[in-house]
Amino acid sequence: MKKNIIFFLCALAFSFCAYSQNYSMLAPEGFDTPKSGIPHGKIDSVTYPSKTVGVSRKALIYTPPGYSKSKKYPVLYLLHGIGGDEKEWYKNGQPQVILDNLYAQGKLTPMIVVLPNGRAMKDDSAAGNIMAPDKVAAFATFEKDLLNDLIPYIEKKYPVKKDRVNRAVAGLSMGGGQSLNFGLGNLDTFAWVGGFSSAPNTKSPIELLPNPAEAQKKLKLLWISCGDSDGLMYISKRTHDYLAENNVKHIFYVEPGGHDFKVWKNDLYMFSQLIFKPVNTSAFAKYTVLGIPASTNIRSASYPQILPDSRVIFRTKAPDAQKVQVDLGRKYDMVKDADGIWSATTDSVSEGFHYYSLIIDGLPIADPASETFYGMGRMASGIEIPFKGDDYYALKNVPHGDIRIKKYYSQANNGWRQLYIYTPPGYDSNTSQKYPVLYLQHGGGEDESGWAKQGKTDLILDNLIAEQKAKPMIIVMADGNFSTGIRGFNERALMAFENEIKQAVIPFIESNYRVATGSENRALAGLSMGGIQTLYAGIKNTDMFDYLGVFSSGWWANQPEMYSAQYDFMRQNADMINNNLKSLWISMGGKEDIAYENCKIMLGKFDEMGIKYTYSEYPGGHTWPVWRNNLYNFAQIVFK
Template sequence: MLLSLVLLGISTAAAQKTPPEAPRGFDQPTAGSATGRIDSLSYPSKTVGTVRKALVYTPPGYSTRKKYPVLYLLHGIGGDEKEWLKGGRPQVILDNLYAAGKLRPMLVVMPNGRAMQDDRAVGNIYGPDKVAAFATFEKDLLTDLIPFIDKTYPTLPTRENRALAGLSMGGGQSLNFGLGNLNTFAWVGGFSSAPNTKPPEQLVPDVAKAKKQLRLLWISCGDQDGLLPVSQRTHEYLYEHRVPHVYYLEAGGHDFKVWKNGLYLFSQFLFKPVDVAALPTYTVLGTPAATNVRNANYPQIRPDNRAVFRLKAPGVGQVQLDLGRKYDLVKDSSGTWTVTTDTLSRGLHYYSLVLDGLPVADPASATFYGMGRMASGIEIPGRETRFYALQDVPHGEVRLKRFFSKVTNSWRQCYVYTPPGYEASTANYPVLYLLHGGAKTKQAGPGKAKPI
């Protein structure tokens, strides 16, 4: 039996909406539609001391008599200014969006983010000189490329009309440079951002400033991407500090399937009014819960803590979710049962699945003694919970101690927490005795316990 649990982040008003995804054929040319144009340009870089290259997409109907906002679109560690063109077909995606009336006309600049004399993706692309060049590109972008674009093309040269996004290494650059230069960029997107991404505390040290100046912050990644923890840690920090953003997770790995979908969705937001309240609806999947068993993708948690339970059980006639109140699951043609819950309050929730009247625990999630019996448990995170998370601070120790009880005429056990520095200290300590509740376990011998 395969069981999966998904926790959703969709507001009540948007509960019936399907999370947005690119439709079939979004990256294929449409016959008869107007097309934009890709041009190659060279610009002088004082930062690197050479002439550098970039590509520029101009939209259908482009005119030098109009002024346009600009999206700077960055590549990954193994690419160059042509990577998006070769693997992502951005001009086709954008042409189709223009044909559907979903974009505000904009320029898209695709530069080489490896700011060094020989900026080709050759040799050891992970070499320290090449990695350092990706960081150097911040200066090249701000002091050389952007001024050149604003001088050469009819742009709207304000932060409100300038966006920065990228994939992988370029996603890390976008978050680093965009959030680090909010006077230059109001729209920032990271697609599958790489480990070059700064820790969130450095990305957004001034939360109030970020809330005030950001028009949109987009973070997306595939659920099977090994770099997912980079995006997840950034989202968790932003969520805790109430910085509005999109955290878009979808089925996929570290590839253009995910990145093209990111561009398709992110570009539709740009240079338009943003409904901040609707941002939590922009996701397909959630984050695996902390209470999952190892390697279990579900349960998953989404921004507003709604939940979807999925169970592969084609031979079962009825499935319910008992989560304090009961929900009926609906079976599809493949035998997968699904239900969406209401928004769940933060903290630990006991639950069980009821298969044809039989309550069972979820094998994909940790179990606890609750509801008067063994049951599954799902931890719903809340804001301001970092105090309860494991952090890089001095740690005490938890010790198991056995003692003989004259009252019960038996050996019993207890756990003792000693604070950091206890072993080296000669001080005497006060003691707190911390007692459990009614769902305790009764010892029946070494290594044996049963609930009472």
């Protein structure tokens, strides 16, 4: 057992090993080695007059093998980093070697490459303090020098094509930021833009592309790349996230490495093969080596990684294991390498939160590299798959409330129990204000932590309150599980919940928190099992709750004898229920939701009885993305 624990914990350490399916996207060995017996291009130094700076400035020019003044060529402007000059790429990146080799393999469109000095000032040397304010400012000034001086000079002196679809700009680090700033800021000048490990000089995404639709229309290729160990990854990722959110097609290329020329030479190798030729945008999502570590990973864990097309790479170290699988609803066999590291890449995984386990020689365990969550009746790993439209539970610069964990003694169940409680922003400072309360229940196999952790309740409410879409409220997340003898959805279990909420939870909250009392200030909601609890306790106590929310739930259609008493009560008290409730809000995850058919049958009975309700669907099945969206919408209805 001790040996097993040791190799399970080894998964916490980063270990890089080849993954053949994705690593074909890396430059092959020898791509940057000079080769004899092939045609070679030529590197020249030129001097051009700069009205922007007021002096003549230098640049290097690469002309391709077979260069002829009788032909016209597209142009790539290739920019250096903050500590370099026009010779940095030539000295450290050897673009002429990389490009010569690609030409010899027939992989490039013939092009001229211009390597300028991106520090537009009279003394544009990299010597001295490279972070001096005037030198940093000169990188921004280069935009004017590039557009008004360098490009006109190149187009006057060289046989080049002079339209936007035949101009590209790309660069590394500071030059990557310049490329994004200048390229995306001048879509009438450049159709091909590449940012390699872009530095913090990169403008914020909304400044880069205030009009995403225009960019999508005009850009031929937008390339964003970065090494997975680069501390500047956040610059590239925030740009990628904005582009994805706004439907701007682009390549987000993540590769092994840090902030160095090994990465940037590989970027040039990949990027140069794509420009000035037809581009298959449908393949963009697969054009990467690595993914981004999941937000649900523990600190510093590199895996699992999420690829742009929502496939997931899993890795764990278990050298003595005979068989390892990932159980993500579907089981994926993992493959072991010579170092004892097991790897697997899934198909595209649907949006939102998913439980998963590793199965090592038949034993399901939580992945040591992942945060764990109480779900499926035990602690399990979880992975969050981002998607367009998840902004409503993003962490934003707004006032934030708190999640508090409180122990209380339950007279109803004769024991100590626990609550998670969300208090809104300003609760501790606005000491005269009283708040309405939403009592929010988890599903089967989960507990009171579910809505706080998997459900992102605090972020959803923080954002809604900041946007004035929801009233400030307290949310109480109680444990809906009880003793072994009354588990499940039977009458005893549901009665135990009703007693708990009425006799223990509400009295505790109203005695210890500044809450507004009365049914108009109470709402009860829940998902799946919690939805049945809401139906049972809420419908029977409409004098206590004005709002009921039933998410992915319904009285079970295949056990009519169990719920006949509930329907009888509703039939006999339909007028009271309709008069007392301001909202009976019922939602489902569409036809793929396992509770869908039960719910439809239940709603048919409600219609027969004349019970008033509001119904909505959100696609996604019986999953947390659906329930987060349910809370987002229900919270905007209650207490208004």
